[in-house]
Amino acid sequence: MLKKITTPLTDKVIKSLTVGDEVLISGTLYTARDAAHKRLLFESKKPPLDLKDQIIYYCGPTPAMPGRPVGSAGPTTSSRMDHFTEPLLKAGLKGMIGKGPRSKEIRDLMRKHKAVYFVATGGAGALLARHIKSSKVVAYADLGPEAIHEFEVLDFPVIVANDIKGRDIFEEGIKKYRRKSK
Amino acid sequence: MKEIQAKEIIETVKDLCIKANYELSDDVLYLLNEALKKERSGNAREVIRELISNADIAKKVRYPICQDTGLALVFIELGQDVKIIGGDLTEAVNEGVSRGYKEGYLRKSVVHDPFLRKNTNDNTPALIHTEIVPGDRIKITFMAKGGGCENVGAYKMFKPGASREEIEEFVVDTVKAAGPNPCPPIIVGIGIGGNQENSALLAKKALLREAGKLNSNKETHKMEKELLAKINDLGIGPEGLGGTVTALAVHIETSPCHIASLPVTVSIDCHAHRVKEAVI
Numbered sequence: 001m002l003k004k005i006t007t008p009l010t011d012k013v014i015k016s017l018t019v020g021d022e023v024l025i026s027g028t029l030y031t032a033r034d035a036a037h038k039r040l041l042f043e044s045k046k047p048p049l050d051l052k053d054q055i056i057y058y059c060g061p062t063p064a065m066p067g068r069p070v071g072s073a074g075p076t077t078s079s080r081m082d083h084f085t086e087p088l089l090k091a092g093l094k095g096m097i098g099k100g101p102r103s104k105e106i107r108d109l110m111r112k113h114k115a116v117y118f119v120a121t122g123g124a125g126a127l128l129a130r131h132i133k134s135s136k137v138v139a140y141a142d143l144g145p146e147a148i149h150e151f152e153v154l155d156f157p158v159i160v161a162n163d164i165k166g167r168d169i170f171e172e173g174i175k176k177y178r179r180k181s182k
Numbered sequence: 183m184k185e186i187q188a189k190e191i192i193e194t195v196k197d198l199c200i201k202a203n204y205e206l207s208d209d210v211l212y213l214l215n216e217a218l219k220k221e222r223s224g225n226a227r228e229v230i231r232e233l234i235s236n237a238d239i240a241k242k243v244r245y246p247i248c249q250d251t252g253l254a255l256v257f258i259e260l261g262q263d264v265k266i267i268g269g270d271l272t273e274a275v276n277e278g279v280s281r282g283y284k285e286g287y288l289r290k291s292v293v294h295d296p297f298l299r300k301n302t303n304d305n306t307p308a309l310i311h312t313e314i315v316p317g318d319r320i321k322i323t324f325m326a327k328g329g330g331c332e333n334v335g336a337y338k339m340f341k342p343g344a345s346r347e348e349i350e351e352f353v354v355d356t357v358k359a360a361g362p363n364p365c366p367p368i369i370v371g372i373g374i375g376g377n378q379e380n381s382a383l384l385a386k387k388a389l390l391r392e393a394g395k396l397n398s399n400k401e402t403h404k405m406e407k408e409l410l411a412k413i414n415d416l417g418i419g420p421e422g423l424g425g426t427v428t429a430l431a432v433h434i435e436t437s438p439c440h441i442a443s444l445p446v447t448v449s450i451d452c453h454a455h456r457v458k459e460a461v462i
Contacts, residue, residue, distance in 0.1 A: 020225065035299075062246045062289040071287055072246040077330045077363050099330075100363040100422060121229050122330070122365040122421055123454040126245035127236040144301050145249075145289050157232075159225065159423070170362055173424020177223060178417030181354075 004155070008053035009094040009116075017116050017160045019167040024155040025118075029057040029097065033076055035146040036139070037084035048139035049148065052092035055118075058099075060145035061135070062125070070135040070151070072125030075099040078117070082106050089113040097158055101170040111166050118158035119169070131156040184261075184318035186462055188269025191320065194460050195278025195308075198324035199254060200286035202456040203246045206237040209393040210455045213430040217367055217420075226425030230367075233420075233453055248454040251288035252326030254279045254308035257390065261317035272310060275322075280304035291329065311383065319461050323390055326456040331368065332449075334360035337382060340444040346405060349374065349446055354412050356448045357429070362422020365452035367430045369393055370413065373447045375437035385449035388433040390457055397434055406432045420453075430455075 005013050007027030017023065030049065032040065040047060058078050062071030078098030085096070085106050094115050099122035102110075110117060120128055132151045139148040161169040211234070218230045240247040256275050266274070283290055283305040292306065293299040315321075336356040340349065353372060360368075373384025396403035409432045419425020430453065439445065 022228075060249060060289065060291075062249050062251060063287045065244070065287050071289070072240075072249040072251075074249050076250070077333075079363065099365065101361065119421065119423075121232045121236075123248045123328075123452055124232050124236040125249040126240040126243070126247060127232055129245050130239065130243075144303070145291070170422050170424070173223065173225070173419060174361075174417045174422065175424070176417070177419055177424045177426055179415040181412045181415045 007055055009055065010053070011114060014094060014114055014116055014164060017163050019160050019163050019169045019172065021160040023118065023158050023160060025055070025158060026154050026156070027152070029055050029151045029153055029156070030138070031057050031059045031061070031149040031151065033058060033060050033146045034080055035143050036148050037081055039140055041084055041087055051088060053094050055095035055097060056088070056093060057097045057151065061149065064135070070129055070132045073129045073132055074125030075120045075122055078102060085109070089115055101168065102162060107162050107166060107168060110162055111164055114164050116160060116164065117162040119161045120158045128156065183263055183265040185265050185267050186320060188266055188274040190462055191266070191271065191274040192278040192281065194322055194462055195256065195275050195324065196282040196285065198322065198458045198460055199279055199282025199288065199326070202324055202326050202458040203251050203286060203288055204244060205241050206247055206454070207393070207457065210430070210453070211237060213394050214453065217427040217430060221420065221425050221427045223419055223423065223425040225423045226420040226427070229420040229423065246288055247456065248328060249289055250291060250328040250330065251283070252328050252456065253292060253332070254305055255325040255327050255386065256308045256310045257323040257387070258310065258312045259315045259321040260312055261319045262314050263318035264320055271312070275308055275310055276306045279308045280306050321459060321461045323457065323459040325390065328452050328454065331364035331452040334364045335385070335447065335449045337378070337445070337447045339378070340446060342442060342444050344444050350405070350409055350412065352446060353409055353448050354416070357413050357450070358416055360450060361418060364450045365454065366418055366422060367420055367427045367453050369430055369451045369455050370409070370432045371449040371451065372432065372434045373437070374434060375439040376445060377439065377443060378445055380437060381445040381447040382449070384435040384437055385447040388435040389449060389451050391433050393455055394431040399436070402434050402436060406434050
């Protein structure tokens, strides 16, 4: 079922999302990858932005061509961010977008803190960029592609991978299609 | 001796970097379209449709296919009757990569040191593999290798008496452990034989072959077919959402080896399989 949601995320919206839902997100996304997470958690005395009820997008875009808000902008592998995620969920982060599965620990924490994890199609950076209407660097500009960008997005296409009921799209999907080899 | 200007190498490498990152090759597009016919999961078919549409947008509207525009792998076959003038080969290749990544608005994904990790800001140094071959030409093959898929490769030294089944099991286990992370449907490159570093290079060279083309050796191509079927039985599917197409192709290259050794390396590439070549 196709659902349209906007940021910041409310508990009501989060509750309505189920694994496998195709969702179009409009509003604000904040990018952060490995290096930005490291700084957010260990090096910044005061966090440069408030992530309460917000969504982090694990993405390091290519440079924008003149006249465009952003270059190619697909997701990176989320599991690399697992060991940074708990403090952010405690601080009120409500959504994450990336590719690939999360650890059991993070899935349990998402349940506890009522947060969701979405996947965007990895390697579809050109298609996804078309849904990003503006972009500005809001922290750690020296990190280049790994800086924190604020994206304004319109109908950004994702799929719910982990909902607050503890379900997991990867486990369920792979189990369904696994066959015994001859 | 045939003289080739270093600046011609610079231009060629620059163009290859840009072309590879904006234009998905016909062989990969063909395999994606075939995958769309074979795939049984609805979610997975939607992913494949997005990938085909993404390739179209990348080429026509000019966005890189993927934001991870890769580490620049450059394979050179240098004719022994070529004399490079006006510069040296390594510098020319790096200059071409630097210009390609700047002028092509490609992401700079290289850090100068594995621990200090400062971005070099022009995606150099490239990884360059040079072979001296007969003739008076230079063949340059460029591959943009993404980090997500590179991180899940594996190496194992088998005993010389190992069976094909044991090696197949290692390959299937490697793909299974990689799961959704390398952006399936993947292309699997396998190097069997040589020694430790040679099997790794063979695995990369296996990835350079036209996607989906089988090895000319009958036994090897039988193994490629068997492995493709076994990998697709894993059920990982496009982006790991579950499905019947986990790999688009399996390519194996083999090489002579020591009587005591049977090295095997698996190198995985994502569906954004970006390889282009040119001959000067």
